[in-house]
Amino acid sequence: MSKKFGFILPNNLFRDKEYFEPKNILENAGIQVITISKELKQCHGKLGAKVIPELTLKNINISNFAGIAFIGGSGSKEYWHDPSAHQIAHQAFILDKVLAAICSAVATLAFTGLLTNKHANSFQSERTILEKYGAILSNDECVVDGKIITANGLKASKKFGEKILKLLT
Numbered sequence: 001m002s003k004k005f006g007f008i009l010p011n012n013l014f015r016d017k018e019y020f021e022p023k024n025i026l027e028n029a030g031i032q033v034i035t036i037s038k039e040l041k042q043c044h045g046k047l048g049a050k051v052i053p054e055l056t057l058k059n060i061n062i063s064n065f066a067g068i069a070f071i072g073g074s075g076s077k078e079y080w081h082d083p084s085a086h087q088i089a090h091q092a093f094i095l096d097k098v099l100a101a102i103c104s105a106v107a108t109l110a111f112t113g114l115l116t117n118k119h120a121n122s123f124q125s126e127r128t129i130l131e132k133y134g135a136i137l138s139n140d141e142c143v144v145d146g147k148i149i150t151a152n153g154l155k156a157s158k159k160f161g162e163k164i165l166k167l168l169t
Helices: 016-028 074-079 083-094 103-112 124-132 154-168
Strands: 004-008 012-014 032-037 043-045 067-070 098-102 142-145 148-151
Touching: 004 016, 012 016, 012 074, 016 032, 016 154, 067 083, 067 103, 067 154, 074 103, 083 098, 083 103, 098 103, 098 154, 103 124, 103 148, 142 154, 148 154
Parallel strands: 004 032, 004 067, 012 043, 067 098, 098 148
Antiparallel strands: 142 148
C-alpha cells in the first residue's frame, strides 16, 4: 500500500503553486495525495485553479496518513482558529506524522501551540504571530524542525515539497 499524504486547502484563495508544486513532487515519487477541505465543494485558487477535495476535515482519520500540509494563501486564515484544523494538527504531532504548513497557513500551527520552541518561517505578515506564540523565527525559506516543516511562501513551494518528500522516505 502506498503512503497517503493530505493537503488541506481553504475553500477560496489558496496559492495555486503552493498546492500543485509540492503535490506533483509527492505524486511523482509514488505518494498518494488526498485533498482535504472544510466541505466537499470546489476550492478556488488565487490564480484560477479549481480543485475538488476528496475528504472533509471532519472525516479525516490522521492515522491513515503519513502526514498533512496546510496550504497557504489569504484564504488559509479560515483555519487559523478552526477547532477541527487544530485537532488534526495535534493528532498529526502526537502520532509523529509529518506536519507541514506554507505561507499564511503556518499561523494555523502557531495558534495550536505546536510551534513553541520550534524553528519556523511563514509569510512575512504572519511572522509576528509565530513569534507571539513562541516560535523561533528563521530566515530560511523552508525550515524543518523535527517532523514539522514550515515555509515562507510561493518561492519556497518546490523546496517545501522536497522537504516533505525527504521526511516521508
